[in-house]
Amino acid sequence: MAGYNSYRICVTPAFEDVFSHFYCAENKSDAAIEKTLFPSYQTIMIFNFGTPASFISKTGDQITVETCMVLGPIKHAFNYLLPVGAEIFVCNFKDDAFFRFFGNADLTQETALHPDELLHKNCFTTLWSELKQINCNQKRVEGVLDFSKPYLRRRDKIAEQIAEFDRNTFSPIKEISQKNKLSERTVQVNHKKYFGYTSKEMYRYGRFLKAIQVLQEISQGNAKMDWFEIIDRCGYYDQSQLIKDFNHYLHLSPSQYLKFQEAICNPKH
Numbered sequence: 001m002a003g004y005n006s007y008r009i010c011v012t013p014a015f016e017d018v019f020s021h022f023y024c025a026e027n028k029s030d031a032a033i034e035k036t037l038f039p040s041y042q043t044i045m046i047f048n049f050g051t052p053a054s055f056i057s058k059t060g061d062q063i064t065v066e067t068c069m070v071l072g073p074i075k076h077a078f079n080y081l082l083p084v085g086a087e088i089f090v091c092n093f094k095d096d097a098f099f100r101f102f103g104n105a106d107l108t109q110e111t112a113l114h115p116d117e118l119l120h121k122n123c124f125t126t127l128w129s130e131l132k133q134i135n136c137n138q139k140r141v142e143g144v145l146d147f148s149k150p151y152l153r154r155r156d157k158i159a160e161q162i163a164e165f166d167r168n169t170f171s172p173i174k175e176i177s178q179k180n181k182l183s184e185r186t187v188q189v190n191h192k193k194y195f196g197y198t199s200k201e202m203y204r205y206g207r208f209l210k211a212i213q214v215l216q217e218i219s220q221g222n223a224k225m226d227w228f229e230i231i232d233r234c235g236y237y238d239q240s241q242l243i244k245d246f247n248h249y250l251h252l253s254p255s256q257y258l259k260f261q262e263a264i265c266n267p268k269h
Contacts, residue, residue, distance in 0.1 A: 003029030004082075009141050017163070018097040018152065022144075023090040024137045026050065027082040034081050036260075039249045041197055041205055043072030043098040045115060047140075049132050050087035055080045055112075063112050067128045070115045072098070073196040075205075077250045089131070089140055095163040096194040100153045123147075158187065159194040167206055171199045208245045210234045211254075219258055227254070 006025035011018070020042065027033050027050075037055075046053070048065045055063045055071065056079045063069065065088070072093075082088070093101070102118045115124040127147050131140045158180065165172035173191070177184045191199050211234045218225055227239055236242045246254050 003027065004033055009137060011141075012145070015145055015148070016094075017155070018094060018100070018148065020092045020094040022137070022141050023092065024088070025082060025090075026087040027084055030084060032081055032083045034079055036077050036079050036250075037074065039076050039205070040074045040092070041202065042074060043070065043093045043196065044074065045070050045091040045093070047089040047091075047128055047131055048086065049089065051083045051085035053080060053082050053086045053088050068114060068116075068124050069112065070118065071112050075197065075201070076248070077252075089137060091144055096155065096159040097152075098196065099159070099194045100155060101148065101151055103153070119151075156190070156194060158182075158190045162187075162191055162195070162199075167202065171203060173199050204245065205249070207234055207236070208249055211236070211242060211245070212257075215254060215258065216261075225258075230254075 004025075004027055006023070009022040009024065011021060046065050046069045048067060048069075052064050052066045055065065055069075057063070063071070102115070116122050127143070131143055134140050134143060158176065161176050161179070162172050165176065173184050173187050176182075177187045180187075188198065191197075195202075211230055214230050214233050215225075218230075227242070230236075231239060231242055234242075236245075243253055246252055246257060250257055252260065
């Protein structure tokens with residue numbers, strides 16, 4: 001759409017274990033724009049430098065971002081509305097980085113609040129004011145990274161092992177518990193504490209992401225859609241389980257996703 005710009009900015013190697021990327025979007029068109037944000041299991045921090053943007057949950061609750069807001073972990077798709085003049089700058093925390101930054105913030109429920117409330121300081125209001133004066137988003141990234149340095153805690157060794165584990169094979173819980181002579185329950189508790197979700201949740205999400213990938217491969221190749229091939233390749237029991245996951249994460253069936261995927265912002269792509 002003319003007047004609507006969105007793009008990603010990569011992270012420097014020194015911060016690759018903190019942020020996956022930064023996302024920028026601005027609406028300079030003459031009409032409001034509504035998009036759907038793909039679930040990422042990441043916690044995001046949104047800065048708004050223009051007309052207040054709104055994020056709409058599955059239940060219809062609307063969260064307005066006037067300056068700065070923390071949302072996440074993003075476990076389900078939700079819509080966001082960029083009115084004319086909106087400009088958002090989004091920081092995507094990676095793995096346990098949100099915990100390293102904010103400490104014992106409760107990540108068991110999807111958070112939606114101003115980050116100053118987590119640190120009990122006005123530092124993010126000050127950061128927002130400084131970033132607003134900068135017209136270049138690359139410079140804004142540099143400002144956020146410089147700001148982050150004194151706040152980041154050293155990574156917990158168990159959290160580091162979980163983050164680096166190859167989940168394409170199996171769950172990290174058993175292997176990490178044996179390696180560190182800990183009970184599986186202890187590792188499970190740490191997983192949820194540092195990441196905001198369980199290993200079981202991440203396994204299900206990984207299976208869903210693979211289904212998305214296979215679905216797009218088939219559709220881009222203009223081949224006839226074979227749902228049983230997707231079920232087999234992605235480890236689903238049957239078609240109903242596949243449909244259940246799509247409804248769970250996107251509130252859409254697989255066929256509806258194919259129809260509307262261009263309107264869905266997928267940070268994994």
